[in-house]
Amino acid sequence: MEALDGNAIAGQLFEYFGNEMTTAFGTCAHCGTRAPIAELVVYARAPGAVVRCRHCGNVVMVLVPVRGELRVYSSAFRMEQGSGANGPSGQHRDEKTE
Amino acid sequence: MARAAISGRLIWRLGRVVELVDETPRCKSLVLELPDWRGHRAGQHVDVRLTAEDGYQAERSYSIASAPEDEHVVLTVERLEDGEVSPYLTEVLRPGDELELRGPIGGYFVWESSQGGPLLMIAGGSGVVPFRAMLRHWAASRRAVRARLLYSSRTLEDTIYRKELERVAEEGADVQLTLTRQWPADWRGHRGRVDRDLLAEVAWPPQQRPLVYICGPTAFVEAVAEALVDAGHEPGRIKTERFGPTGA
Numbered sequence: 001m002e003a004l005d006g007n008a009i010a011g012q013l014f015e016y017f018g019n020e021m022t023t024a025f026g027t028c029a030h031c032g033t034r035a036p037i038a039e040l041v042v043y044a045r046a047p048g049a050v051v052r053c054r055h056c057g058n059v060v061m062v063l064v065p066v067r068g069e070l071r072v073y074s075s076a077f078r079m080e081q082g083s084g085a086n087g088p089s090g091q092h093r094d095e096k097t098e
Numbered sequence: 099m100a101r102a103a104i105s106g107r108l109i110w111r112l113g114r115v116v117e118l119v120d121e122t123p124r125c126k127s128l129v130l131e132l133p134d135w136r137g138h139r140a141g142q143h144v145d146v147r148l149t150a151e152d153g154y155q156a157e158r159s160y161s162i163a164s165a166p167e168d169e170h171v172v173l174t175v176e177r178l179e180d181g182e183v184s185p186y187l188t189e190v191l192r193p194g195d196e197l198e199l200r201g202p203i204g205g206y207f208v209w210e211s212s213q214g215g216p217l218l219m220i221a222g223g224s225g226v227v228p229f230r231a232m233l234r235h236w237a238a239s240r241r242a243v244r245a246r247l248l249y250s251s252r253t254l255e256d257t258i259y260r261k262e263l264e265r266v267a268e269e270g271a272d273v274q275l276t277l278t279r280q281w282p283a284d285w286r287g288h289r290g291r292v293d294r295d296l297l298a299e300v301a302w303p304p305q306q307r308p309l310v311y312i313c314g315p316t317a318f319v320e321a322v323a324e325a326l327v328d329a330g331h332e333p334g335r336i337k338t339e340r341f342g343p344t345g346a
Contacts, residue, residue, distance in 0.1 A: 002316050002342040008159060010204040011145040014108045022206040038206035039338070 026079040031056035140231040141208040144201030165234030215243025222314025246272040304330035
């Protein structure tokens with residue numbers, strides 16, 4: 001399937017983080033490349049999505065709906081504070097734990 | 099935590115279809131009345147959700163084609179033959195019907211007049227939709243910067259917003275169309291794909307530091323962005339949005 005970009009998951013990320021996230025910058029934990037979420041490579045086969053670094057191709061984020069609730073695993077994408085990232089508790093977390 | 103205070107929930111809301119406009123044989127514009135719409139920026143999109151009687155839901159993203167200054171929110175939808183959502187939106191939906199959507203969404207592929215220019219927009223196919231919003235916003239903000247659209251379409255018949263683009267050209271935008279599959283015998287625009295030669299002719303030189311927006315199918319966006327970076331344009335002034343069929 002064809003790869004899209006981070007713009008394609010803007011709605012899901014807003015739903016999860018409670019904020020517009022595609023302008024948020026982060027760094028790939030695999031290769032160190034810094035990019036806004038909008039520029040990441042997204043394979044969006046609804047209802048989930050796999051997100052890869054545009055430079056090294058490694059997976060940096062996974063979106064999975066579990067029983068109607070979206071979960072976002074993003075430990076391989078180090079999001080910068082204050083650049084749009086605002087996790088469920090006001091800071092970014094790897095997984096929603098409530 | 100001031101940020102948390104202003105961040106809102108993205109709620110699903112109902113819009114009412116005011117009008118449907120045939121743009122091409124495969125594309126329709128949906129003119130929507132949305133009570134309590136809190137406004138949007140040119141380039142943003144919405145998620146549309148359809149729910150079947152058995153509860154099955156399908157969601158798709160569509161770029162907003164209207165400017166923030168416009169009275170109604172307009173979406174332009176291209177019918178995909180094997181699509182789940184677009185055939186309903188383009189063939190079944192009628193004026194007066196309600197449509198569930200949420201937005202506005204996205205803050206990256208956005209142009210506001212305060213960002214300045216020159217503004218260079220490069221579209222492949224229905225990638226022209228967010229540029230209608232940007233051009234209308236540009237026109238409404240007194241055309242303070244130069245604006246240029248390079249739009250690649252397969253045929254003249256497939257070209258979306260033809261009349262509107264002619265009008266915006268009369269207002270001072272530079273609109274350049276290239277047809278890739280077939281063209282009329284007396285066609286005076288460009289022919290063929292957007293390649294390095296065409297970009298060298300149409301894009302401003304890198305020294306003028308245009309703000310570049312590229313929207314279209316993935317392969318189109320990547321070829322154009324790569325060519326512009328190779329030509330010396332700053333990657334940080336090039337914004338891209340790729341679209342394609344998504345979902346099961």
